[in-house]
Amino acid sequence: MKRHRGHKAKVYFSPDQARAAEEQGHASRAMWNLIHDWWTLLPKQQRSLAAADEAIRQGRKDLPWLGVLPAQAAQQVLKTYFQSWRNCWDGRSEEPTFKGRFRSRMAIDIPQGRDLQIVRLNRRWGRMWVPKIGHVLFRWTRDLPAGKRADKLNKVTGARLVREADGWHVVFRVRTEVPEPGSHTGLTVGIDRGIVKPLALSDGSFREHGPWLTSGEAERLRRLEKAKERKRRSRKKGEKTSNRLTRTYDQIAQLRARAKRRAVDWQHKTTTGIAQQFSRAGVEDLKITNMVKSARGTVEAPGKNVRQKAGLNRAIAGEAWGRTVNMLEYKMADRGGIVVKVPPQGTSQRCSVCGFITPGNRDSQARFTCKAEGCGHQGNADTNAACNIDHAAGLAVSGLLSLRR
Structure with missing residues (x-):
């Protein structure tokens, strides 16, 4: 295919x-x-x-x-x-x-792959042609079907030059012919996404990470943010942005881009491991854009706990749950697995052992205790939710979930 x-x-x-x-x-x-x-x-x-x-x-x-x-x-x-x-x-x-x-981000398309004239110079460097710019160097980090390696089925079909905080990058569009993946023989898993525990799996394990920036980098970012606000207050309305303020903007963008690269690297490694181990992954079908809406409200009806909600929104955006699922979907498909999205209602309040649902089941953010008589199941709340997600994904694949709903 x-x-x-x-x-x-x-x-x-x-x-x-x-x-x-x-x-x-x-x-x-x-x-x-x-x-x-x-x-x-x-x-x-x-x-x-x-x-x-x-x-x-x-x-x-x-x-x-x-x-x-x-x-x-x-x-x-x-x-x-x-x-x-x-x-x-x-x-x-x-x-x-x-x-x-x-x-907006600067982007230049090179729609025809034949115009790129990609050549590998050595182990670390490659060269390509950019119209009206000339030959440029790029870092060779993965084998590309270019030159003698290219044919009708395996080739670079185009590219896009993109400017980011740390400089210019090229994104090659690569088409390759690969065999159809066989059926994955691994176990199934449910994945609960959160803040304290980024990914909780139904087998009782967790996928965690530390801060994306070191303490020194975080302190430098805090100081740059304060400097930015101080320079913005001194700038008169309609006045051109000073070079110092522009440089501060660039330094902040570079630090945030570094944090994003580390986050994407962790997501790639984590989703690759999950795709290799499991044949089916169940996730909640979350409406993330609705979850991160501001609680500020209006003048007539002001919101409550606005600052706390803003902090929660930043934490959710920092985890990039949607990007994690997108990576997992194509990696599971490459290995013969599937990702099943299930309704999120009740996954955190339902007991994964007896199925009893009540808001009191979740004692705290991290602890789950079933209040049903004769059950009394206890465990990690995120792991319990992941087990419910895995069970719902199995029902969705079998067609029973739609019947029950």
């Missing part, structure tokens, strides 16, 4: 190449905004892909600064914009909006 994956690598530009990439990144963002204005201002009957394509061609002729963006990259911006509307119409995302200069 065909497998489509992305591979990310660090890119190293020369100063001139970095400036050219910056210009292309700004032009790509401006192209998106122009297409968005064109789409929203025109009547519905005049909107079409052909008309948008003609508008892009004319815009690149009339505006020289748009011409720094390669034609294929401009076409890819149009395709991405139209796809975002399709996702909106299908209910998978919100409507596309204007991309702000400081709120």
Whole structure:
């Protein structure tokens, strides 16, 4: 079967190449905004892909600064914009909006893999071609089907240059031909996601991690946040952001990016281990966006415990539960396993032994004690919830869960 994956690598530009990439990144963002204005201002009957394509061609002729963006990259911006509307119409995302200069990430598409001309120079370095920039170096951390290793079934189909806090990266789109995975023979497991215990498994084990930043890094981040607020207060309304404040923003972004890289690394290693060990993983079908909504309320009806809820929201966002499930889904599928999402109602209050449900079953955040007569089951609350999730996943696979509901 065909497998489509992305591979990310660090890119190293020369100063001139970095400036050219910056210009292309700004032009790509401006192209998106122009297409968005064109789409929203025109009547519905005049909107079409052909008309948008003609508008892009004319815009690149009339505006020289748009011409720094390669034609294929401009076409890819149009395709991405139209796809975002399709996702909106299908209910998978919100409507596309204007991309702000400081709120959006720079990205440049290279839609054709043959334009990349990837060459491996040695064990650590590779070289590729970027239109209107030239040959650039990138870190070779994984074998790519490029050069003599490429064929019709195994090849790099395209790439995207992305600027992050620690510099530019390239994300290769890799297509490979792999054999169909056989049936996984491992056990089943239920996974409860939390804050104190990031992942609690139904077999009684936990997957835990420490702080993403060391104590020194956390203290430096705290000082930078205070410096940021102090410099923002001294800045007059409408005044241009100073170089010092911009540098402080960059330093904060670099620390947060470091924490995210460590979190993603832990998630990759943890989900790989789970996918190798278990054949079926049950998880709760959580509406995370609803869980992290602010409790501030309105002027007429102000919220309660706003600061506590804000801290909980930050903790939930820091664990990135959705990203963990996304990684687990494709890794389980690669190994012949499945991920089953079950309704979250009652998983933390139901006894995994007798099935009795009452809010009093959970004595505390970490302790579960069944109040049913003749049961008295005791154990870790997260492990009990994971057992309930595993049981519900088995019912969902067998079709009994839908009948019971």
